[in-house]
Amino acid sequence: MSLSLFLLCLWVVVAFVMAAIPSNDKHWRRAYVLMALGAPLLAFLIWEGGILMGLLGLVVGGLVLRWPVRYLVRWVKRQMGISG
Numbered sequence: 001m002s003l004s005l006f007l008l009c010l011w012v013v014v015a016f017v018m019a020a021i022p023s024n025d026k027h028w029r030r031a032y033v034l035m036a037l038g039a040p041l042l043a044f045l046i047w048e049g050g051i052l053m054g055l056l057g058l059v060v061g062g063l064v065l066r067w068p069v070r071y072l073v074r075w076v077k078r079q080m081g082i083s084g
Contacts, residue, residue, distance in 0.1 A: 004048040007041055008057050015064045031068050038065075 011034070018030045038061050046054030062069050077083075 002048055004041070004045040005053070008045060008060065011038060011041055012060060012064060031065055034065060035068065 015034050018034070019027060023030065042054060042057050042061065045057040
């Protein structure tokens with residue numbers, strides 16, 4: 001197992017531990033921290049494992065951070081004038 005893949009697995013475990021701890025702001029601060037750590041991790045994963053591993057990491061990150069991804073999609077749709 002490569003170092004980048006190990007770090008991605010560790011990131012997922014940390015994300016689930018952080019989600020298990022109660023929060024007053026509906027976990028948004030923790031989501032920001034995970035995004036800030038995930039972006040360089042994704043770049044490292046692409047650099048070390050290639051584009052397919054990077055896509056795998058992007059999918060995993062999207063599954064873990066599903067609410068920020070939903071809000072991003074809604075915002076992009078609003079900006080483009082797409083209703084629905």
